[in-house]
Amino acid sequence: MAEIFIDNVRYEFEGKPLVLQFMLDNGLDHPFFCYHPSLSIPANCRQCYVEAGTPVFNRETNSYELDESGERVIRFFPKLMTACSLEASDGMVIKTHRTSELVKRAHKDTLEFILVNHPLDCPICDQAGECPLQIQTYKYGPEGSRFEHKKVHKPKRIKLGPRVILDAERCINCTRCVRFTDEISKSHQLTIISRGDKNYPATAPGMEFDDAYSLNTVDICPVGALTSADFRFKARVWEMNQTPGVDVTNGKGCNIDVWTRDNLVLRITPRYNAKVNDHWMPDFGREDYRRMNENRISRPEVNLDGDKIKSSWNNAELTFTEAIEDVNPSEILVIGSAFSSLEDNYAISAYFNRLGVNDVYFTPHIEAGSGDGFLISDDHYPNTNGCRALGFNEVSAAELKSKITDKSVKAIISLEDDLIGRGVINAGDLKGKFFAYFGSNNNETSKAADLVVPITCSVETISSYINVDGILQRTVPAKETIYTDRKLNLEMSLGRLDRYGTKFDNWVSDSNKVDCIPTWEFLERISRNQNSSLGFNESGDVFEAISSNIESLLGIDYNKIDELQGVQLEISSNKTEV
Amino acid sequence: MSTTYTFSKEDLAEIEKIKAKYPDKKSPVMPVLWLAQDKFGHVNDDVQKLVAETLDLPPAHVFGVATFYTQYYKKEMGKFVIDVCTSFSCQACGAYDILHYIEDQLGIKAGETTADGKFSIQSVECLGACGYAPMLQITNGVYCNHLTKEKVDVILDKLKKDEMPAFERIPFPQHTTAKS
Ligand code: SF4
Ligand code: FES
Numbered sequence A: 001m002a003e004i005f006i007d008n009v010r011y012e013f014e015g016k017p018l019v020l021q022f023m024l025d026n027g028l029d030h031p032f033f034c035y036h037p038s039l040s041i042p043a044n045c046r047q048c049y050v051e052a053g054t055p056v057f058n059r060e061t062n063s064y065e066l067d068e069s070g071e072r073v074i075r076f077f078p079k080l081m082t083a084c085s086l087e088a089s090d091g092m093v094i095k096t097h098r099t100s101e102l103v104k105r106a107h108k109d110t111l112e113f114i115l116v117n118h119p120l121d122c123p124i125c126d127q128a129g130e131c132p133l134q135i136q137t138y139k140y141g142p143e144g145s146r147f148e149h150k151k152v153h154k155p156k157r158i159k160l161g162p163r164v165i166l167d168a169e170r171c172i173n174c175t176r177c178v179r180f181t182d183e184i185s186k187s188h189q190l191t192i193i194s195r196g197d198k199n200y201p202a203t204a205p206g207m208e209f210d211d212a213y214s215l216n217t218v219d220i221c222p223v224g225a226l227t228s229a230d231f232r233f234k235a236r237v238w239e240m241n242q243t244p245g246v247d248v249t250n251g252k253g254c255n256i257d258v259w260t261r262d263n264l265v266l267r268i269t270p271r272y273n274a275k276v277n278d279h280w281m282p283d284f285g286r287e288d289y290r291r292m293n294e295n296r297i298s299r300p301e302v303n304l305d306g307d308k309i310k311s312s313w314n315n316a317e318l319t320f321t322e323a324i325e326d327v328n329p330s331e332i333l334v335i336g337s338a339f340s341s342l343e344d345n346y347a348i349s350a351y352f353n354r355l356g357v358n359d360v361y362f363t364p365h366i367e368a369g370s371g372d373g374f375l376i377s378d379d380h381y382p383n384t385n386g387c388r389a390l391g392f393n394e395v396s397a398a399e400l401k402s403k404i405t406d407k408s409v410k411a412i413i414s415l416e417d418d419l420i421g422r423g424v425i426n427a428g429d430l431k432g433k434f435f436a437y438f439g440s441n442n443n444e445t446s447k448a449a450d451l452v453v454p455i456t457c458s459v460e461t462i463s464s465y466i467n468v469d470g471i472l473q474r475t476v477p478a479k480e481t482i483y484t485d486r487k488l489n490l491e492m493s494l495g496r497l498d499r500y501g502t503k504f505d506n507w508v509s510d511s512n513k514v515d516c517i518p519t520w521e522f523l524e525r526i527s528r529n530q531n532s533s534l535g536f537n538e539s540g541d542v543f544e545a546i547s548s549n550i551e552s553l554l555g556i557d558y559n560k561i562d563e564l565q566g567v568q569l570e571i572s573s574n575k576t577e578v
Numbered sequence B: 001m002s003t004t005y006t007f008s009k010e011d012l013a014e015i016e017k018i019k020a021k022y023p024d025k026k027s028p029v030m031p032v033l034w035l036a037q038d039k040f041g042h043v044n045d046d047v048q049k050l051v052a053e054t055l056d057l058p059p060a061h062v063f064g065v066a067t068f069y070t071q072y073y074k075k076e077m078g079k080f081v082i083d084v085c086t087s088f089s090c091q092a093c094g095a096y097d098i099l100h101y102i103e104d105q106l107g108i109k110a111g112e113t114t115a116d117g118k119f120s121i122q123s124v125e126c127l128g129a130c131g132y133a134p135m136l137q138i139t140n141g142v143y144c145n146h147l148t149k150e151k152v153d154v155i156l157d158k159l160k161k162d163e164m165p166a167f168e169r170i171p172f173p174q175h176t177t178a179k180s
């Protein structure tokens, strides 16, 4: 196998890796700015310098030339090389800052140059704490600056587009943002204008940076030049918890990080998954944090003579039980939801199957042509394939409406899906029937319900989804409900404030927790009231039941989903065209 | 006030010839911008847009190229554009004195145009004539070298009479065998 020597350590490689990526893959820290694994390589920041050489091969003897001490003679490139654009070759020798004074000096000097016109405003800069320039300056930069002149001033607070704001002085002209719009989102909306120390990125005159993926440039900007209009100045990165999740705003299921502080989700950023979304996600998926925080259903609600009033859980359980016992199983209509997780859907179907209701219906929310073939799918819901896998009856909106309005139906149980809001039915269709709605957010449909059961949303409990391509993924709770505690739940992440703050510190707040429980927990309580049990004590039990009952999910558990970063399932191609 | 800029049939034929010279779409940007500047006297936002449309390129790309070069005029300029080099060699030989002298003579600052539309002044980066510093260039054409205030007076007088100063030929100092 081909070999390469980095700082006198031998590594083996296959193919033609780039030296910088190879070092990073092998856990060797190395400074760089402009390189990004999913973009083209312009090698313009010059921060990733290494010394590189290749062994001298003697064609006559067909062997490497050796010096007196029997070591291979290495011919070094006359100048330092940029590791990001350098392809590894057999026998190559690389010296980094660990073994070469020259490289160490080069890293320092390049940084000194980059910093010549860079404002020293880290204390008020949003990027501080997650800024490659800041981190690398600490690690590799000069102690001070020898630049005693006035810095070049450039425009600040430019609204490049509705969601992205530019501080041109902070820009180091790495061109990552420009390459993103050229190569990934293909909107070609950005360019670097002007020249020399006056450079900065801009849109063409009169044009807006309104790319549907524009916020990805904020993520990849290695400095604080591009910031999110929405998130800027909201929180320091080290004050937040970062928890892996899955985007539920459409069928693609982009992998995300959910950033919370005081149990409010403050921002959503994409998380790398080669199978699903690479490093990217659409802008509207990031807006979803509002749904997680705002307009939540907290505490059950019952309808008393046309008025919604908050009720105790006990009362909600009783209301539910009575209503169900009042009618025959054949008079109950159970509606699953392609918006909800496998766990929620399965729990509902398992409970009602026991009562003798065998069919669960759902109607997908697919709008042909609304997707873009990249990360925005035609399917507006994250779990259509999940409902299919559970064997639910997939019906059109009209069919569902006629089921709901059917005279024989006396009680309707519906899992989070705004059927009224999206025009499947109208409130009048529910007249004279008992309607229970399990949901996280207030909407038209919850308003029309006789009983509203507040359930956890995708960031409050483990939720699994099967995306449009048949990839099974799951979330981890990021936000506490009033019944969960991140210090006790080992799956939840702890930020600095959680770890070091106490309930009595004024920077820790207990508000923002919603009074809700997972669907399975509510139904388990109901079952226990009826002296039976679904056997659910945690989400894992529900998933175990799913994987042992549903053939296509056989043998899969949460660990496997995590390990494989999403499990690819066989999905039937007979999707309904809507 | 907005003018609509269009290319004539002849221009478009010319542009087709330019395009034929290059293997890819992006390359003709510079000569086509140049052609547009010859025609309209400048390549302001609207002209850049016209170029982008004509070449079927993202407007941002054309904007990037146009702003990179001081030789492309991004707004309407005076009849004579005086580009005074203020890069290192010229600066060391008194370029700023010359620039300020011209500014005083014309009553405008670098980056501005006289009210009669006759002169614009720009302070530009190295024009590759460091050997004859300080120097200036007139409307992307004639170089005037080894500038002194007296020489500037002569140049401005000529320009006021719409006469273009002649190109100066400055022979390179030849290699000699002199040793000392
Ligand atoms: S704004 Fe950021 S990403 Fe864009 S060129 Fe500047 S430093 Fe790079
Ligand atoms: S990362 Fe190699 S030159 Fe920028």
Ligand code: FES
Pocket (backbone or CB within 6 Å): B085, B086, B087, B088, B089, B090, B091, B125, B126, B127, B128, B129, B130, B131, B133, B135
């Ligand atoms: S510095 Fe003025 S021409 Fe080079």
